[in-house]
Amino acid sequence: MINPIWLDTFITLVEAGNFTRTAEQRFMTQPGVSQHIKKLEDVCNCELVIRLGKGIQLTEQGQRVYHYAKSQQAQAQDFIASLKFDASYEGKCVVACSGAIAQRIYPALISLQKQHSALNIHVEVAPRRTILSGIANNTLELGIVTNMPDTKDVQSEYLGEEPLGLILPRALLGSDLATSDNAKSADVGLQKADDDLQKADGSIKNVVTTLGLINHPDAMHYVQRYFNDCGEADLASINPNQLHHTGYINQLSQILLPVSEGLGFTVLPTSTLNFVSFAEKLAVYQAKNDVTEPLYSVQTPHSTLPARYEIVKKKISQVLGSDSAPTIRN
Structure with missing residues (x-):
C-alpha cells in the first residue's frame, strides 16, 4: 500500500x-x-x-x-x-429534478448554502424516469417528480402543485398586446389576449393546429395533460401525436425563444416565464380549468435521510408551496 x-x-x-x-x-x-x-x-x-x-x-x-x-x-x-450522517448543516446533498423545478428551488438552496458554507449543494437536472430509477437503485437519495410514483421501490411525499400553461406568441394576438404595459396586471393582460384570440381565430384549436408545436423532452406529456384537463372540448379533441412540430430543443432556457418569435406554441410550467427576458412577447392562454401537476419528493423507502437532507427538503417544500401561483410578467 x-x-x-x-x-x-x-x-x-x-x-x-x-x-x-x-x-x-x-x-x-x-x-x-x-x-x-x-x-x-x-x-x-x-x-x-x-x-x-x-x-x-x-x-x-x-x-x-x-x-x-x-x-x-x-x-x-x-x-x-x-x-457525517447527522450533521444538519454539513455535507453533500444531491437533489435531482426537472429543469423547471431547478429554476424555482436553486436560488433558495444557494441561499441556504451561503448561510451554512459546510453544505455542498448539487442539483441534477434529469427526466422523471431517470430520477425514479436512481432512487430505486440507491444511486440518488432525494428527487422531485411530477405525479405520485406507482411503485414500492420509491417513497413519495406531496410537496405542491406545478401550474402548466399553453404558451403562445403575443404578437399573434394583436398589436396592442405586442408591447409591455407595466400598468396592466398579468390577469388583465392575459384575459385580453384570450378575447383577441376568440375574435381573430374563432377557437384556440385553430391557433395551435396552425402554429404547430415547439417540441421539447416533456412536451408530449404536458400537452396531453393540458388538453385533457383544461375543460375545453376543442383542445380535448386534438390528438397531440398528430400535431405538426415546428421546432425542437432540449434546453429549458431556450424553449420559449421560438415561441416568442411566432414560430409555434408549447406547453410548459408557467414558472418558466419568470426566468426569460422576453416574457412580454409571450401570452398564456386562460382555459376554463387551471391545469396543474402534483409534485412529490421521492426517496428510498424504509430509510431515513441524513439530517442535512431534511433541512434541504424543508427548504424545497417552502419554495414549492409558496410558489404555487407564480407571477407572470407582462
Missing part, C-alpha cells in the same frame, strides 16, 4: 510547481519533501518528477500517479463526508 502522506506531498508538489512552495505549504523542509518524493518513486519503481531549474516536469508515470493520488484523496473526502 502506498503511504498516503507521500501521495499528499506529491499532489502539493505537482500543484505548487516547485519544491520550495511545496515545503512552505506542507510546513516541511525541502529535504523532507525530496525524501517523500524519493520514497514514492522507490515504491512505484519509476521516476515521477524531472527537476528543471526551480520548476518540475512530470514523467508519464508521474502523471498517472498524480491522477491516482487525486482519486484517492477525493474518495477519502467522500468517505469522511458520508460519516
Whole structure:
C-alpha cells in the first residue's frame, strides 16, 4: 500500500510547481519533501518528477500517479463526508429534478448554502424516469417528480402543485398586446389576449393546429395533460401525436425563444416565464380549468435521510408551496 502522506506531498508538489512552495505549504523542509518524493518513486519503481531549474516536469508515470493520488484523496473526502450522517448543516446533498423545478428551488438552496458554507449543494437536472430509477437503485437519495410514483421501490411525499400553461406568441394576438404595459396586471393582460384570440381565430384549436408545436423532452406529456384537463372540448379533441412540430430543443432556457418569435406554441410550467427576458412577447392562454401537476419528493423507502437532507427538503417544500401561483410578467 502506498503511504498516503507521500501521495499528499506529491499532489502539493505537482500543484505548487516547485519544491520550495511545496515545503512552505506542507510546513516541511525541502529535504523532507525530496525524501517523500524519493520514497514514492522507490515504491512505484519509476521516476515521477524531472527537476528543471526551480520548476518540475512530470514523467508519464508521474502523471498517472498524480491522477491516482487525486482519486484517492477525493474518495477519502467522500468517505469522511458520508460519516457525517447527522450533521444538519454539513455535507453533500444531491437533489435531482426537472429543469423547471431547478429554476424555482436553486436560488433558495444557494441561499441556504451561503448561510451554512459546510453544505455542498448539487442539483441534477434529469427526466422523471431517470430520477425514479436512481432512487430505486440507491444511486440518488432525494428527487422531485411530477405525479405520485406507482411503485414500492420509491417513497413519495406531496410537496405542491406545478401550474402548466399553453404558451403562445403575443404578437399573434394583436398589436396592442405586442408591447409591455407595466400598468396592466398579468390577469388583465392575459384575459385580453384570450378575447383577441376568440375574435381573430374563432377557437384556440385553430391557433395551435396552425402554429404547430415547439417540441421539447416533456412536451408530449404536458400537452396531453393540458388538453385533457383544461375543460375545453376543442383542445380535448386534438390528438397531440398528430400535431405538426415546428421546432425542437432540449434546453429549458431556450424553449420559449421560438415561441416568442411566432414560430409555434408549447406547453410548459408557467414558472418558466419568470426566468426569460422576453416574457412580454409571450401570452398564456386562460382555459376554463387551471391545469396543474402534483409534485412529490421521492426517496428510498424504509430509510431515513441524513439530517442535512431534511433541512434541504424543508427548504424545497417552502419554495414549492409558496410558489404555487407564480407571477407572470407582462
